[in-house]
Amino acid sequence: MTTTTRKPAAPDSRTPSGAARVLGDRRLPVLVTAGLFLVMYAVGLSRYQNYGFAETQVFLNLFIDNSYLLVAAVGATFVILSGGIDLSVGSVIGFTTMFTAWLVERQGLPIVVVIPMALAVGAFGGYLMGYVIQNFEIQPFIVTLAGLFLFRGLCLVISKESISIGDSSVSSMAQAQVSLGGAFLSIGAIVALVVLAAAFYVLHYTRFGRRVYAIGGNEQSALLMGLPQGGTKIAVYTMSGFCSALAGLLFTLYIQSGDPLHATGLELDAIAAVVIGGTLLTGGSGYVVGTLFGVLVLGLIKSLIQFEGTLSSWWTKIATGVLLCAFILIQRTMTSRRKA
Amino acid sequence: MAEPLPVLEMTGIVKEFPGVRALSGVDFRLFPGEIHALLGENGAGKSTLIKVLTGVYSLDGGTVTLNGASVRFTSPSGAQQAGISTVYQEVNLCPNLSVAENIFIGREPTRFGRIQWKRLRREAAELVDRLGLDIDVTAPLSSYPLAVQQLVAIVRAVGTGDSDGSGSGTKVLILDEPTSSLDRDEVLELFALMRRLKGEGVAILFVSHFLDQIYEVCDRMTVLRNGTLVGEHMVRDLDQVGLVQLMIGKALDQLEELHDHQLHADVGESLLTADGVGRTGGIAPFDLEIKKGEVVGLAGLLGSGRTELARLLFGADQPDSGKVTIGGKQVSMSAPNDAIAAGVAYCSENRRTEGLVPDLTVRENIILALQAARGWVRPVPAAQRDELVAQYIKALDIRPANPEARVGQLSGGNQQKVLLARWLITRPKLLILDEPTRGIDIGAKAEIQKLVVSLSEEGMSVLYIAAELEEVLRLSHTIGVLRDRRLVARLANGPEITPTRILETIASGEHQ
Numbered sequence: 001m002t003t004t005t006r007k008p009a010a011p012d013s014r015t016p017s018g019a020a021r022v023l024g025d026r027r028l029p030v031l032v033t034a035g036l037f038l039v040m041y042a043v044g045l046s047r048y049q050n051y052g053f054a055e056t057q058v059f060l061n062l063f064i065d066n067s068y069l070l071v072a073a074v075g076a077t078f079v080i081l082s083g084g085i086d087l088s089v090g091s092v093i094g095f096t097t098m099f100t101a102w103l104v105e106r107q108g109l110p111i112v113v114v115i116p117m118a119l120a121v122g123a124f125g126g127y128l129m130g131y132v133i134q135n136f137e138i139q140p141f142i143v144t145l146a147g148l149f150l151f152r153g154l155c156l157v158i159s160k161e162s163i164s165i166g167d168s169s170v171s172s173m174a175q176a177q178v179s180l181g182g183a184f185l186s187i188g189a190i191v192a193l194v195v196l197a198a199a200f201y202v203l204h205y206t207r208f209g210r211r212v213y214a215i216g217g218n219e220q221s222a223l224l225m226g227l228p229q230g231g232t233k234i235a236v237y238t239m240s241g242f243c244s245a246l247a248g249l250l251f252t253l254y255i256q257s258g259d260p261l262h263a264t265g266l267e268l269d270a271i272a273a274v275v276i277g278g279t280l281l282t283g284g285s286g287y288v289v290g291t292l293f294g295v296l297v298l299g300l301i302k303s304l305i306q307f308e309g310t311l312s313s314w315w316t317k318i319a320t321g322v323l324l325c326a327f328i329l330i331q332r333t334m335t336s337r338r339k340a
Numbered sequence: 341m342a343e344p345l346p347v348l349e350m351t352g353i354v355k356e357f358p359g360v361r362a363l364s365g366v367d368f369r370l371f372p373g374e375i376h377a378l379l380g381e382n383g384a385g386k387s388t389l390i391k392v393l394t395g396v397y398s399l400d401g402g403t404v405t406l407n408g409a410s411v412r413f414t415s416p417s418g419a420q421q422a423g424i425s426t427v428y429q430e431v432n433l434c435p436n437l438s439v440a441e442n443i444f445i446g447r448e449p450t451r452f453g454r455i456q457w458k459r460l461r462r463e464a465a466e467l468v469d470r471l472g473l474d475i476d477v478t479a480p481l482s483s484y485p486l487a488v489q490q491l492v493a494i495v496r497a498v499g500t501g502d503s504d505g506s507g508s509g510t511k512v513l514i515l516d517e518p519t520s521s522l523d524r525d526e527v528l529e530l531f532a533l534m535r536r537l538k539g540e541g542v543a544i545l546f547v548s549h550f551l552d553q554i555y556e557v558c559d560r561m562t563v564l565r566n567g568t569l570v571g572e573h574m575v576r577d578l579d580q581v582g583l584v585q586l587m588i589g590k591a592l593d594q595l596e597e598l599h600d601h602q603l604h605a606d607v608g609e610s611l612l613t614a615d616g617v618g619r620t621g622g623i624a625p626f627d628l629e630i631k632k633g634e635v636v637g638l639a640g641l642l643g644s645g646r647t648e649l650a651r652l653l654f655g656a657d658q659p660d661s662g663k664v665t666i667g668g669k670q671v672s673m674s675a676p677n678d679a680i681a682a683g684v685a686y687c688s689e690n691r692r693t694e695g696l697v698p699d700l701t702v703r704e705n706i707i708l709a710l711q712a713a714r715g716w717v718r719p720v721p722a723a724q725r726d727e728l729v730a731q732y733i734k735a736l737d738i739r740p741a742n743p744e745a746r747v748g749q750l751s752g753g754n755q756q757k758v759l760l761a762r763w764l765i766t767r768p769k770l771l772i773l774d775e776p777t778r779g780i781d782i783g784a785k786a787e788i789q790k791l792v793v794s795l796s797e798e799g800m801s802v803l804y805i806a807a808e809l810e811e812v813l814r815l816s817h818t819i820g821v822l823r824d825r826r827l828v829a830r831l832a833n834g835p836e837i838t839p840t841r842i843l844e845t846i847a848s849g850e851h852q
Contacts, residue, residue: 026436026480205454207446210437214445217434224432225496226417227446284436 029278029331030290037297040304048307056183058303066299067188068093068250070292072266073273074199075243077291078236080274081203083216083283084140086240088129088147089247089267092122094260095151096248101163101258104170111170119245125151126241130234140237148267155260162259165252174253188250195246199288212236216283272320273298276327280335297323347372347407347511347543348393348424354401355388362388365402366569368562370512370543375534377554377575378547380564381587381753381781386547389564390514394426395419407511423511425497427518431489433496435482440464442481443496467499472536487526490518494533498542513537514545519553520778523641531557549781551580563587584782607817608632611801612684612770614653617662622648625661626827628820630770633799635792637816637833639809639842645825646805647689650772653803654686655679667769680713683769687759687776689805695759698748702738703729705747706761713766732761737787753784760791771795772803777811789815809839821845 044053052058063070072089079086096118103114125147133143165171177184203209211232214222222229251263277294279286301319305311348370355363363385370376380386391397393404395413404411406422413419416426433442440461441448449459464477473491481489498510515534519527534544534557546558554561555575563570563586570586578586611632618625623645630636638646651657653664655673664671666682673679676686688695696705706729711720720728729743736757738750747758756776763771773792777785792802792815806812812819813833821829821842829845831837 205457207448207450207453207455210441210445210448210455213437214434217436218432221432221434224416224428225434225446226420226500284434 026285027287028334029327030287030293032330033277033290033293033297033327037293037300040297040300044300044304044307048304051307053307056181060180060183060185060189062296062299062303063189063192064186065254065302066295067186067192068247068254068263069266069269069273069298070192070295071195071243071250072247073270073277073291073295074195074288075240075247076267076270076274077199077277077279077286077288078203078212078243079140079240080271080279080281081216081283081286082212082233082236083219084133084233084236085144085271085281086126086129086147086237086244087141087144087267088125088151089240089244089270090263090265091148091151091155091267092125092241092244093248093251093263093266095155096122096245097252097255097262098155098158098163098258098260100249100252101165102158104167105163105165111167111173115249118249119242122245122248123238123242126244127234127238129241130237133237134230134233144237152260152264158260159258160260162257162261164257170253171256174256186253188253191246191250195243196288196292203288208232208235213284216280216285218284269298269320272324275331276323278327278331280331281328282335344372345408346370349405350389350393350402351405352402353389353392353399353404355385355392355397356400361567363392363567366564366567367572368569369572370545371560372511372543373538373541374559375538375544375546375557377558377561378545378564379554379561379583379587380570381783384564384587384781385567386564387516388567390426390516390545390547393419394424394514420500424514425500425510425512426514426516427490427493427497429517429520431486431493433481433489433493435480435489437481438478439468439475439481439484439492440477442492443467443477443499447500468495471495471498471533473533485526487522487529490522490526491530491533494518494530494537498537510542512543512545514547516547517549518546519548519550527553551583551782554583555580587782607634608799611667612653613665615662615665617652617659617664619648619652619657619659619661622657622825623652623822624826628653628827628830630801630803631817632769632801633796634817635796635802635804635815637812637819638803638805638822639812639819640822640846644822644846645827646822647774648825649820649822649827650686650774650803650805653679653770654684654772656686680709680766684772685709685763685766685768685770686772687756687763687774689775689778696747696755698746700747701744702733702747702750702758703743705758706732706743706765709762710765728765729761732765736761736791751780753780753788756780756784756788760788764795768800770801770803772805774805775807776804777806777808809842813837813839813842 072093076086076089099121100114100118103109103117104111129143129147132138133140173187176187178187178190203212211222211227211229214225214227215229215232219229248263252258255262273294274286274291275281275294276297277286277290277292279290298320302316305313305315346369350366350368353363353366353368354361366385366389368389378386378389388397392399395415395418398414399412406424411422413422434445437445443464444460448455449463450456461477468475468477473495475484475488475492481492484492494513494515497513500510518530522530534546538544546554548554558575560572560574561583562572563583565587608631610629612630614626614628616625616627626649628636638649640646648657652659652673655676655678658674664673666684669682671678671682679686697708703725707720707725714720726743733741733743738754738757738761747755750758760776776788789811792804796802804812804815816833819831819833819837819842820827821831823846831842831845
């Protein structure tokens with residue numbers, strides 16, 4: 001009565017062939033991105049060795065300069081894994097810088113009080129968007145586009161001009177360094193890495209994380225399997241709002257000012273990092289570790305162009321565009337192979 | 341079999357939708373350790389009864405008792421927790437997750453909120469093993485064919501009942517048309533699993549359109565017609581003819597008529613010839629001739645290239661070799677438009693996803709192809725349109741006979757008829773029917789087959805694809821046999837051609 005009747009020669013055999021396994025492996029895109037990062041780093045080493053590119057600090061600066069992007073991209077990874085999209089990230093970051101600067105500078109509140117307030121506002125904004133997406137069954141693209149305009153507009157309600165922060169506790173926090181051998185990391189970079197580790201744990205070792213993957217794989221099935229799909233979706237956007245606000249705080253520390261135009265379009269960088277990191281835009285497949293490499297690749301492009309010296313900064317955008325295009329094409333061929 | 345109390349008893353079930361009484365006073369019993377078929381034509385109320393039982397619909401009257409206690413479910417998860425699990429026709433699992441995760445998601449073993457992956461994989465492997473299946477639980481679900489995914493869905497359903505911790509397990513397993521897209525070997529595998537579960541005392545409710553399968557695996561059956569209970573019988577006490585009569589509520593004249601029907605002989609000159617037409621990855625180059633008024637049937641296993649062949653002749657996929665000639669003129673087949681212009685119509689096997697627009701009315705769906713053929717600047721005059729639609733609704737007996745009804749609300753058989761009407765209205769020279777009778781009830785099946793016969797008598801050529809060999813044999817003048825994406829034989833139908841002969845041809849295809 002046991003059933004081992006399937007012939008292994010058939011194309012739909014039970015044990016996928018070796019090649020199909022490698023090509024269909026969901027970890028492959030992450031490895032490709034990690035490989036790309038290593039190649040780019042090696043190119044940098046060989047070209048700019050005499051200009052100090054080999055120093056550990058140059059490497060660690062990738063984390064320091066992109067800490068806020070990493071946090072925002074981690075939030076975006078949750079949303080994209082669930083099959084959605086969040087366009088409000090940049091605006092929430094901009095709003096958080098204004099909100100923080102205004103409370104600290106104009107209202108004189110201590111930064112330790114302002115931080116939880118800013119995080120709560122971001123998370124609440126994300127919750128609202130998730131609530132609307134879920135309960136009114138509206139496309140996330142539209143709802144978060146509304147969020148994008150809303151938060152950017154709220155920046156201008158606070159002030160039309162930029163507010164620089166002179167508060168001593170903020171600047172000491174911004175300048176704090178955690179030394180690592182001969183080099184150092186900023187507090188922002190540490191926070192970003194902690195967020196990354198927490199996200200990895202949540203996605204792979206909690207029921208909530210697995211529900212995010214399930215919804216991204218097939219939302220209708222997730223519902224019929226009895227999973228609380230609505231609550232999970234709202235939680236995902238809440239999480240993204242929280243991460244955006246946290247990214248906004250890191251950005252405030254990094255720039256030490258609030259400005260209504262801060263982080264305009266940063267959501268697109270975050271989405272680009274997620275996609276380059278191998279997460280499928282259709283949801284359900286990807287790793288937050290890939291997002292780390294996506295952010296590092298984007299950061300490395302910036303540093304390489306700085307080291308080159310003669311290139312204008314908009315070459316960063318061009319390189320990002322080319323990479324994004326290439327990675328989406330790779331995804332496309334991989335998913336079609338998986339289906340075949 | 342000693343009969344203890346039924347595990348599930350539904351009495352006097354009533355369910356009403358606005359304007360329709362879907363179930364009126366239906367009784368239904370299910371005993372532990374039996375496989376129970378729920379039968380009826382499309383629209384008889386099978387799905388409604390299942391949805392009432394699983395808590396998708398609320399009850400308007402009647403009682404449900406489970407193990408002697410009265411219950412009332414308000415959501416699918418409530419029914420699941422009580423030990424009633426359902427596996428639907430479409431596989432409702434997440435293809436991106438591993439098999440083990442699909443079995444356990446929502447009730448993963450955790451320790452302080454952390455998922456214990458090792459334990460999860462081990463328990464999944466044990467469960468799969470216990471049910472006599474050979475599946476690597478660590479592989480992603482998408483790496484398995486549909487049939488295995490269906491088995492995984494059953495494993496999940498069986499496992500879900502264990503979650504209450506009482507160890508009682510799943511008591512009732514509902515399988516809603518699980519076999520409709522499986523081939524023969526896969527069906528046997530499914531049946532083996534069903535029998536094993538039955539041996540463990542699970543009560544299985546099995547819905548299928550294939551009567552042979554009912555007779556193969558079921559112990560007892562309940563027949564519904566128009567929302568009322570017609571009868572409950574032991575399978576061994578009722579033969580197929582009697583069952584069909586119960587289901588459709590009338591004698592079998594129409595079916596008998598078809599059995600006695602002689603293929604008409606006046607097949608005309610050649611209409612379509614395909615010379616070495618093929619497509620890499622689709623189907624190997626083939627030659628095929630279809631004459632005027634001829635019915636050409638395609639036989640072969642699921643995935644043998646039947647649909648691929650049809651799509652090439654319609655230009656839905658572009659052939660990369662060979663040429664197609666229709667009515668003496670070569671047709672480029674670079675897009676369906678070329679084929680439509682040459683008089684070819686194609687009814688897809690996926691009527692829901694590739695054919696009909698569920699939110700439009702019957703009238704709009706029927707008129708779609710004719711309007712497309714005329715171009716958007718020349719609308720079909722309203723009077724002519726209404727007349728045509730009324731004529732085809734009548735001719736094909738589409739129910740309800742209301743041109744304003746939304747197609748999505750029609751039963752499967754009637755949707756198929758709407759799709760047919762759409763193409764017939766354009767008066768094609770060649771009609772390609774890909775599995776026109778899949779998933780529809782026996783009455784509608786007979787009507788569609790009769791229609792094919794009368795169309796061919798009127799001089800229309802038909803390319804007919806069906807999974808059931810008897811169906812192909814009954815209707816076709818010529819039978820094309822496919823195997824492993826290759827047209828291996830063309831047989832002229834005659835008394836010596838039997839299902840066995842075709843099966844032998846499929847089996848020995850390489851030597852032809």
